[in-house]
Amino acid sequence: MILLKNNHEYELMKKSGSILSQTMNFISSLIRPGVSLDIIDHKAQMFIMDHDAQPSFLGLYGYPYTLCASINNEVIHGFPTKEKSLHEGDIVSIDIGCNYMGYHTDMACTFPVGVISNQRKKLLSITKQCLLNAITQAKKGSCIGNIAHAVQQTAEDQGYAVVRDYTGHGIGMNVHEDPQIPNFGEKGKGSTLEVGMALAIEPMINEGSYEVKVLSDKWTVVTVDGSDSAHFEHTVFINESGTEVLTEYNPGGLA
Numbered sequence: 001m002i003l004l005k006n007n008h009e010y011e012l013m014k015k016s017g018s019i020l021s022q023t024m025n026f027i028s029s030l031i032r033p034g035v036s037l038d039i040i041d042h043k044a045q046m047f048i049m050d051h052d053a054q055p056s057f058l059g060l061y062g063y064p065y066t067l068c069a070s071i072n073n074e075v076i077h078g079f080p081t082k083e084k085s086l087h088e089g090d091i092v093s094i095d096i097g098c099n100y101m102g103y104h105t106d107m108a109c110t111f112p113v114g115v116i117s118n119q120r121k122k123l124l125s126i127t128k129q130c131l132l133n134a135i136t137q138a139k140k141g142s143c144i145g146n147i148a149h150a151v152q153q154t155a156e157d158q159g160y161a162v163v164r165d166y167t168g169h170g171i172g173m174n175v176h177e178d179p180q181i182p183n184f185g186e187k188g189k190g191s192t193l194e195v196g197m198a199l200a201i202e203p204m205i206n207e208g209s210y211e212v213k214v215l216s217d218k219w220t221v222v223t224v225d226g227s228d229s230a231h232f233e234h235t236v237f238i239n240e241s242g243t244e245v246l247t248e249y250n251p252g253g254l255a
Helices: 007-028 037-050 118-136 144-156
Strands: 067-071 074-076 091-100 103-112 168-170 177-181 198-201 204-206 212-214 221-223 229-231 234-239 242-245
Touching: 007 037, 007 091, 007 103, 007 234, 037 067, 037 091, 074 091, 074 204, 074 229, 091 118, 091 229, 103 118, 103 198, 103 229, 103 234, 118 144, 118 198, 118 204, 118 229, 118 234, 118 242, 144 177, 177 198
Parallel strands: none
Antiparallel strands: 067 074, 067 091, 074 221, 091 103, 168 177, 168 198, 198 234, 204 229, 212 221, 234 242
């Protein structure tokens, strides 16, 4: 069941999104070669709690960390452990959620670590564009299929593959609510978008095949062929005039 948010709930989600955007901006200052991911995870947790909020992911379905940190061929749900450090030329996807007074927002960004290859720069750029194009379709009277098609067309026109096993989602009092938002699909299909809907739109784009698998830790998702993957996400709110991005953040052109 799709849960529409009232004005009070919207205000709480807007505050949650503001805290989360600030958190991501803070995290961006920590992304550099030699940093171990556990340090980023701990500092992100402290930052959120210092803003009178809680990490949405910590303990969710048993997940043991504040954020997900996925490097290179890791698609999503990578563990931010002490054993994993960033190296020059890597790309790292940071996915994180914020719970403010019982209302969640969710966002992700893939960062370059130091100087990265042109190949990786293009992957990040196209994945960002997938998200931006999808957001233009997230408005009253549109439908889920329009969002999904925008992601798929943007990625495949550039020779990239869309991850099919994981989706975006509704969000609010729960991190994951209806509807699911695939990153592939047909225009005109799926649920119609209404004022009061809050959506987490999150393209996950692979350089090679769309096929993925879960590692033995039962969380980390990687590309089957070892190719790089990028992940960008915003929480958006459908209002009368269009779409409001609740997790406003602008690293290199991400709205």
